[in-house]
Amino acid sequence: MPLIKDGRIVEDDWVKVPDGEPVPADRPAIITFERWQAERDSFAGRNAALGVRVKSGTLAPAIAPDLERFALVAVEFPKFRDGRGFSTARELRERFGYQGEIRAVGHIIPDQYQFMMRTGFTSAEAPEGTNPESWARALTEITVAFQPSLDDPQPLSLLRRRLGV
Amino acid sequence: MNHIAPGRHAGVYTYDEIDRRFVAERVEQFRAQVERRLSGELTEEEFKPLRLMNGLYLQLHAYMLRIAVPYGVMTSRQMRKLAEIGRTYDKGYGHFTTRQNLQFNWIKLEETPDILNQLAEVDMHALQTSGNCVRNVTTDQFVGAAKDELVDGRVYAEILRQWTTLHPEFTYLPRKFKIAIMGSEKDRAAIRVHDVGVIAKRNDQGEIGFAFYAGGGLGRSPFIGKLIREWVPEEDFVGYLEAILRVYNQYGRRDNIYKARIKILVHELGQEKFTAEVEEEFARLRGPKYRLAPEIVAEIRQHFAPPPFEDLPATSVSFDGARVQNEAFARWVAVNVTEHKAPGYAVATISLKPAGGIPGDATSEQMDLVADLADRYSFGEIRVTHTQNLVLAHVKQDDLFALWTALEGAGLGTANVGLIGDIIACPGLDYCALANARSIPLAQAISARFADPARQQAIGELGIKISGCINACGHHHVGAIGILGVDKKGEEFYQITVGGDPTLTTAIGDILGPAVTADEAVDAIEAIVEVYLANRHDGERFLDTLKRTGHGPFKERVYAAH
Amino acid sequence: MALKDAAPKAITGNRLRDGEVVFFQSEGVWVERFDEAALFEGAEAEAALAAAKAQADRDQYAVDVYAFDVTVTGGTRIPVKTRERIRALGPTVRTDLGKQAAA
Numbered sequence: 004m005p006l007i008k009d010g011r012i013v014e015d016d017w018v019k020v021p022d023g024e025p026v027p028a029d030r031p032a033i034i035t036f037e038r039w040q041a042e043r044d045s046f047a048g049r050n051a052a053l054g055v056r057v058k059s060g061t062l063a064p065a066i067a068p069d070l071e072r073f074a075l076v077a078v079e080f081p082k083f084r085d086g087r088g089f090s091t092a093r094e095l096r097e098r099f100g101y102q103g104e105i106r107a108v109g110h111i112i113p114d115q116y117q118f119m120m121r122t123g124f125t126s127a128e129a130p131e132g133t134n135p136e137s138w139a140r141a142l143t144e145i146t147v148a149f150q151p152s153l154d155d156p157q158p159l160s161l162l163r164r165r166l167g168v
Numbered sequence: 169m170n171h172i173a174p175g176r177h178a179g180v181y182t183y184d185e186i187d188r189r190f191v192a193e194r195v196e197q198f199r200a201q202v203e204r205r206l207s208g209e210l211t212e213e214e215f216k217p218l219r220l221m222n223g224l225y226l227q228l229h230a231y232m233l234r235i236a237v238p239y240g241v242m243t244s245r246q247m248r249k250l251a252e253i254g255r256t257y258d259k260g261y262g263h264f265t266t267r268q269n270l271q272f273n274w275i276k277l278e279e280t281p282d283i284l285n286q287l288a289e290v291d292m293h294a295l296q297t298s299g300n301c302v303r304n305v306t307t308d309q310f311v312g313a314a315k316d317e318l319v320d321g322r323v324y325a326e327i328l329r330q331w332t333t334l335h336p337e338f339t340y341l342p343r344k345f346k347i348a349i350m351g352s353e354k355d356r357a358a359i360r361v362h363d364v365g366v367i368a369k370r371n372d373q374g375e376i377g378f379a380f381y382a383g384g385g386l387g388r389s390p391f392i393g394k395l396i397r398e399w400v401p402e403e404d405f406v407g408y409l410e411a412i413l414r415v416y417n418q419y420g421r422r423d424n425i426y427k428a429r430i431k432i433l434v435h436e437l438g439q440e441k442f443t444a445e446v447e448e449e450f451a452r453l454r455g456p457k458y459r460l461a462p463e464i465v466a467e468i469r470q471h472f473a474p475p476p477f478e479d480l481p482a483t484s485v486s487f488d489g490a491r492v493q494n495e496a497f498a499r500w501v502a503v504n505v506t507e508h509k510a511p512g513y514a515v516a517t518i519s520l521k522p523a524g525g526i527p528g529d530a531t532s533e534q535m536d537l538v539a540d541l542a543d544r545y546s547f548g549e550i551r552v553t554h555t556q557n558l559v560l561a562h563v564k565q566d567d568l569f570a571l572w573t574a575l576e577g578a579g580l581g582t583a584n585v586g587l588i589g590d591i592i593a594c595p596g597l598d599y600c601a602l603a604n605a606r607s608i609p610l611a612q613a614i615s616a617r618f619a620d621p622a623r624q625q626a627i628g629e630l631g632i633k634i635s636g637c638i639n640a641c642g643h644h645h646v647g648a649i650g651i652l653g654v655d656k657k658g659e660e661f662y663q664i665t666v667g668g669d670p671t672l673t674t675a676i677g678d679i680l681g682p683a684v685t686a687d688e689a690v691d692a693i694e695a696i697v698e699v700y701l702a703n704r705h706d707g708e709r710f711l712d713t714l715k716r717t718g719h720g721p722f723k724e725r726v727y728a729a730h
Numbered sequence: 731m732a733l734k735d736a737a738p739k740a741i742t743g744n745r746l747r748d749g750e751v752v753f754f755q756s757e758g759v760w761v762e763r764f765d766e767a768a769l770f771e772g773a774e775a776e777a778a779l780a781a782a783k784a785q786a787d788r789d790q791y792a793v794d795v796y797a798f799d800v801t802v803t804g805g806t807r808i809p810v811k812t813r814e815r816i817r818a819l820g821p822t823v824r825t826d827l828g829k830q831a832a833a
Contacts, residue, residue: 062418084217084300086340090417093337098452112214114201118336134209144197147190149333151457162330162464163186206747208790226794228817229828230749259827274827276748526823597813598821601794606812608823658811 063094080109096123113137177475199281223294240268251535302332319351319368342420343428383434386640407458411450480512484565523619528556596636603636605653646670743792764818
């Protein structure tokens with residue numbers, strides 16, 4: 004599945020490991036949060052980067068205690084209409100100061116891409132056969148925002164602001 | 169694009185290039201989304217929330233476009249554009265809704281981007297009038313004019329309108345989110361049956377702050393909003409709402425569409441726990457980033473400065489004279505006209521409920537006329553009420569007779585505001601894909617039965633509200649008499665409730681008895697009225713008498729034959 | 731869907747580009763008038779609905795495609811439910827609008 008970053012398709016360094024399969028020790032690997040909870044000790048000496056995939060119902064506070072162990076958090080959108088992920092990403096950044104990669108996975112559409120960027124996502128896993136143009140355009144279609152968000156440090160005292168591209 | 173500025177004194181938010189750029193970009197974004205849908209790049213499942221975000225529903229006969237009228241206020245130029253759109257793209261009429269918006273019923277998807285372009289010319293749009301996002305923030309239709317006003321709700325409604333526009337975190341909520349705000353002693357905005365209801369007020373130091381209610385709503389499971397915080401200082405207004413929305417976005421149910429509103433969350437958590445969650449979130453949010461600075465409020469407030477009222481005596485000789493000479497005019501004044509805070513002025517409500525007519529509908533010609541009258545008599549400003557009527561808020565008493573004469577000529581002079589003929593009815597099964605029964609024909613039959621204006625006036629304040637299904641867009645739960653259309657074995661039946669109240673003494677109506685047919689319903693209303701008139705004490709409204717006597721006498725009379 | 735198995739059925743949807751109510755007539759052919767719609771009996775109806783939906787989807791032609799019951803008495807066909815009657819004709823409160831007017 005194509006990985007989108009900065010509006011373009013990029014190489015994905017990460018491997019997604021289904022539950023039950025061995026986790027490669029030498030490559031960045033994403034496991035489910037449930038697996039992390041069950042097998043956390045087994046990752047104690049791990050050198051390669053570890054990422055965790057959380058379901059939409061798993062909110063930021065649940066993974067907060069272990070955040071420094073994860074170079075990547077994949078936030079799942081079971082259906083693109085399930086908007087919890089936007090709050091999860093936002094809290095990971097604002098409340099818990101998370102600096103790693105936050106990736107949107109699951110069922111997402113390009114029309115949400117700008118919202119993702121503004122709530123702290125770094126990348127998005129697009130569906131197979133996606134039109135890359137739609138993702139690129141999503142970042143530049145709307146150049147005005149009406150509220151502060153993560154990509155913009157200006158406070159609410161400026162209700163409307165132009166979005167930097 | 170040819171932008172037309174509003175009349176200089178109309179009390180609306182005046183767009184600048186930033187606002188216009190945004191609307192233009194949004195239209196182009198939607199145009200591209202339509203193309204991607206027509207080409208198949210977007211499936212219907214993916215496209216539907218996107219078109220709903222632009223107010224486009226698919227209804228029984230065609231697409232329906234719901235155009236936003238922010239907090240119910242528009243300019244005469246905007247009204248003329250709506251009239252023109254009705255003529256060009258629809259069938260020459262529109263419907264004003266219970267959320268102060270306007271609906272067109274015969275829209276084509278492929279023409280919608282062009283319609284949105286047209287709207288953008290007068291700084292209008294259809295953004296977020298549908299979908300699981302924050303909808304049109306509604307307020308009191310007498311705002312800026314009413315004598316009992318403490319704070320002009322438009323200022324804060326506009327701040328919320330901007331701040332909730334394409335909010336990146338809150339565009340995919342569990343369900344729709346409706347906010348109402350008012351700043352008068354009397355609640356004309358049905359605060360406590362909204363997801364969030366805000367009361368703007370002043371403390372002893374004269375500072376502005378807000379009481380926040382949450383978890384109100386009608387529909388399948390009606391709830392009255394609970395008080396979450398009695399006093400939120402002005403600077404925390406946005407931050408506090410952000411906290412509520414974040415709690416809702418994270419914890420609102422997503423497993424069951426009928427349990428997804430915030431009212432269910434508030435109910436399931438309980439007032440205390442819900443409040444604690446909000447306060448905890450708010451404590452984290454509080455800070456410079458979310459502080460609503462007084463400079464912003466002041467800047468927004470400037471858009472709503474009062475129009476240049478003339479220095480007039482408190483009474484008008486010609487006005488008083490006209491009332492004495494013309495009984496029909498006197499009645500219209502007594503029923504449809506409210507006192508204005510500026511001496512010599514008045515607030516005139518235009519009834520869109522002619523006897524036997526379709527509640528809330530207006531033809532393009534009528535819209536054009538109202539626009540002209542607004543220009544001539546009310547600084548070019550028009551309001552839409554949540555009871556599906558229109559308001560000219562700043563009319564000189566001197567001009568009332570001329571205004572009424574013009575309205576009468578166009579079928580807009582019905583003297584029934586707040587009376588039994590002023591029925592709220594949703595579009596129902598005649599238009600709506602969600603309905604179980606028709607609502608408009610019943611409204612027509614009832615208003616025709618009670619056509620006599622003198623009789624209506626004698627009955628007094630009595631709000632009938634009709635919904636064609638449990639979604640309650642007709643607000644039947646809070647009707648003094650509420651009627652819910654149901655489908656019983658393929659036939660249309662109507663369930664009658666009594667005792668509902670949308671004001672601060674909020675109450676959900678109780679079922680009177682078994683559902684009846686449409687004809688029986690009209691007779692039932694007549695029976696209820698007769699029982700009321702027989703039992704009422706001096707000055708008692710229907711609701712007061714009902715409280716005193718209970719259902720008994722009404723139920724007995726209505727179901728006597730059964 | 732609790733459809734009476736014995737009742738004949740018709741298939742309807744809304745045309746994607748303009749929202750017009752359309753009725754399925756034959757493969758790839760949709761009509762605007764209910765009296766020109768195809769009627770199906772029993773199990774035939776399910777297959778016809780599936781095919782009609784698939785084609786409407788594939789060609790981005792129509793959405794919200796579903797089947798509904800019809801009664802036929804002496805050559806005249808009427809939808810069983812009020813909802814579909816109104817869909818086939820237009821609003822009962824504005825008989826000057828909709829399909830009923832385009833006679």
